[in-house]
Amino acid sequence: MLKKLFVSMIVLFFSPCLLFAQVQEKLHLATGSTGGLYFELGWDLKNAIAAKYMNSLSIIVDSTRGSMDNTLLLGNNEVQLALIQEDIASSFKKGTRNFQRTPYENLTVIAALKSSELIYIFLPKGSTVKSVFELTGKRIATGERKSGTAFNAAAILDAYGLDSTHYQQVFLPLNSAIDSLQSQRIDAMFFTANPDAPFLQKIMTRGFPLLPIEAKMAEQLTDNYPFFSTDTIFAENQNLFIPTLSVQTLFVARKDVPNHIIYKIANTIFSVPRGHRLFGKFQYYSGNEPLHTGAKNYYKIDGHHQWELYDWLSFLVILGFPAGVLILIVFYQRNIRRLFRHNIYFRLTVILLSLFIIGTLGTYYFEKDVNENFDDFLGSFWITMIYLLIGFEGSNPITLGGKISSILILIGSVGVLGSVAGNFAAMFLREKGDKIPMDIKDHIVICYWNNRGDDIVRELRQSEHGKNAHIIIMFEEGVDEAALRKKSYYRDVLFVKDNPTNSTALECVNVTKAKSVIILSDQNNDKPDPQTIICCLAIDKLAKKTKPYIIAELMDRSNKELTEGAGANEVVSAGFYRTGIMLQSALYHGMSHIFHELLQYEQNKTSVFIVTEKNIPQEFYDEKLTFQDAARKINEKRKAPNPVILIGVKRGDQIILNPHSGKKRSSKDVIFDHIKKGDALVVLAEKFPKL
Missing domain, CATH: 3.40.190.10 (Periplasmic binding protein-like II)
Incomplete structure (x- = not known):
């Protein structure tokens, strides 16, 4: 019975998910007289919203006689948004001066215009x-x-x-x-x-x-x-x-406009690129009038409104309460405790259910006010699974709490699935192929296989540091081992027919002592990205202290953040780089030939190398050489059999190509002073250089 329950949970996890039809929301915006500044601003906002949220949100711009008109239209619910002077908004809300009436509590602020x-x-x-x-x-x-x-x-x-x-x-x-x-x-x-x-x-x-x-x-x-x-x-x-x-002009909304809609509007006005007609027209509001909850949520995410104690307490309660209840039940109920300790199916079922409940509660609570994909509990459950497995655009959590909830559920649930895969692999023995040496280390493991795998092995064998390395190919099916072994560059290449997410199989190939792990997109899987993420997690879980360097291939680059969170050090998307090369070739003819030349490790071919500290003369660090000085020193040996050209520096995890000194020209610009301890040099050469 428990085995059937566990299998049902797995089937439910991978079952097709519900489709959610979006209904376009239409909001009226009261501005000013036709041809006036605020009427034009309303149209700029309308166009920006249409470009960003065409199917889910539309703004209708209404011309009016000004702020007083706008407040009355807002109060009569004839419009949902308005541009109103702050003094008029304050009096309208309090019911004073020209508004001798009951205070109007339904007015909230989205932003203020930058120009008073x-x-x-x-x-x-x-x-x-x-x-x-x-x-x-x-x-x-x-x-x-x-x-x-x-x-x-x-x-x-x-x-x-x-x-x-x-x-x-x-x-x-x-x-x-x-x-x-x-x-x-x-x-x-x-x-x-x-x-x-x-x-x-x-x-x-x-x-x-x-x-x-x-x-x-x-x-x-x-x-x-x-x-x-x-x-x-x-x-x-x-x-x-x-x-x-x-006096300031405020961009206001009725309080009863859904929070996720106001969040979208705030996101639009504060994220338009430089050069857009809306750029620089609005500023964050910090006055006495209350912010709309949707705007406040955007301010928090954008770093312009601090998390309050209530937010942190809510986060701890939402995520901690279900876990606490589970622990109490498991450890204080004798029968349940016995089942939990001795029955793997019951244990995995409870853990999976708990993770999904905690994750769903967290995403629902933190996202419901800013993200329509999570505005009900059942929808949050399904969208969470879609987000984890497929990564539908627009379904990603927005808030910090939502992202943390999703990361927790991702790591926990996929980790459990990795354990399940390991247990099933242990139950069904297979032919393992080549015998792996017990002391193998600094080798390269290739998980899964596709038509790019053969090119990778060939280029590794032609490179200076890969020609003598042990290479292990782990696959489940789809590899013609006999045909590959006939090729000369498959010398010292070992084939292991097993599941790369199986912890036992990974231990057999000594993955914890590998130099690098390359995870290819499985050619036998229509949607290989979730499988790639699971493989990253399985390796990451197994190799906590001595994790190898993981390079993962994705078909959909939007899954990059999830894959890096699962343990990948680098993520490669073939389609993404293809697009970039084609674009460069369209602008600068022949550019694709340059990339082709650089990416091949054949004899007499110029390639890119990263020279680490141990292969760099100490004088480069002692003399605190600038990039220009280092390039000049390397260029003095230009007549050597292996001429070298310095093109960049690797500092930590960052590659700085053609670095410069001076003032920053943009927020992403990196100012480089001199070569420091730990820096590596990025060079062009025919073979690995000796500086």
């Missing part, structure tokens, strides 16, 4: 007004009704002691207000705008003088309204800086 809006107070030409105090009894244009300009004008005039009974308030659209100011039908005009707004240039070129907001009144306003900041405007016609106030 300035408050302009224009006067007609020839006006003698020097202060806002002098606007008593004057005709003042305060923008359109329900606009951000009208809201700011009311706050400033009120601070100066001017209510609606002290002046004649005129609500006018911008063009009408400009004409009225020009013809002196009004005595002042307020206008709140971003300095880059296209309409602003139209006003500034008219030469209207600007009225300042005095320092004392500005201080009073910023004390009463913390969202205001002091600022200045340079007036060319007055040839001086005019003191004024500025």
Whole structure:
């Protein structure tokens, strides 16, 4: 019964997974007037979202009269997103000033615009007004009704002691207000705008003088309204800086918009490449208004919001509680403890079930707010298996907790499967092929086989360091051993017909003392990448202290991170390099011949070699040679039978080709000073050089 249960679990693990149809979410974004800066910004956001999430998210851009309109549309649930001045958002949320109503708790922030809006107070030409105090009894244009300009004008005039009974308030659209100011039908005009707004240039070129907001009144306003900041405007016609106030514009959303959607929007606006129309338009918000949970999750992942104590406690509880319950059950229930100790099928079944439950709980809890693939528990279970085995694009965990959960379940479950493979291999004895010497070491093990395997063996035999090395080929099927042995370069090549994930088989080939292990994509497997990952884990588990250098071949390069996490030191994807070579050849004709030349170890062929510290003269380190000095010293021996060209340095795990000194030209740039202890040299030569 227990054996059947275990087999059922394995079948379930590898069974075809459910397909999840994505429904496109449509959100309305309230911006500003048609042709205005924020309307254009809305369209830029719409296009960026469409390019990144075409099938799952769409933005509909709505033109409005401004921030006041946008808040009312948001409150009536006619839009889900809006661009709103921070002062208006604050009053709307608190139910104060123009919003004498119940506080609106459904407003949250995604981000802030990097460029703040300035408050302009224009006067007609020839006006003698020097202060806002002098606007008593004057005709003042305060923008359109329900606009951000009208809201700011009311706050400033009120601070100066001017209510609606002290002046004649005129609500006018911008063009009408400009004409009225020009013809002196009004005595002042307020206008709140971003300095880059296209309409602003139209006003500034008219030469209207600007009225300042005095320092004392500005201080009073910023004390009463913390969202205001002091600022200045340079007036060319007055040839001086005019003191004024500025206010941030916020990109807000209703709180009830799903978290994973807001996460996508935040991810879009903060990850656009340099040169995109959205680049540099938004900044992370750190003000007093609450962040939307989806935005907060993105800020945490992007390093702009620290994990809170609640996050860490939740992580420990989600992952630790099921494990603790399992330990209590196993060690305090006598019958269960006996089964767990003495029945391998029961033990493996319990471990597999526990790992998947813990992993699913973890991924569901941490991903549900930012990733629609994990928004329900059952979906998390299936998507976790898809992620582990196939690596569907878009299903990868996003949060730190989700990634840790997936790594735990990957290592644990595949490790158990490796143990299972070892037990089954021990039960069924096979013909092992060649007898492996007990003291074999510094050999090369090739796991699995495909048409590139023969090329690898041939090139190894032609290389300086591989011509005398023992090579062991481990395979299950698909290798014509008799035909391969007829080739001269298969001297000292041993064939082992066994499962490369079997720990017993790996011990037989002394994999822990091997110099390198090459894991090829199995030609007999339609989806070989999961098998490659399992093989990496099996070797990594077996060789904890003396792990060989593992080079793994992948068919799908998107599995690179998983493979490296499983123990691979290097990951090679043939398709990826083919694409790069073809691209280079298209730009620089004949480039493929250069790569072909460098990758062959035939006589009189120039190849790439890495010369380690033990083969480098001590003077290179003692004299602290720069790259140029080292290249010059090597070039002095150019007439030798094996001419050498220095092309780079290997420092730790990093290859630095053609290094330079000076300032960094990009974030990925590496500044190289001089040759240091432990550095290796990357050179071109016909055979392994003696420097």
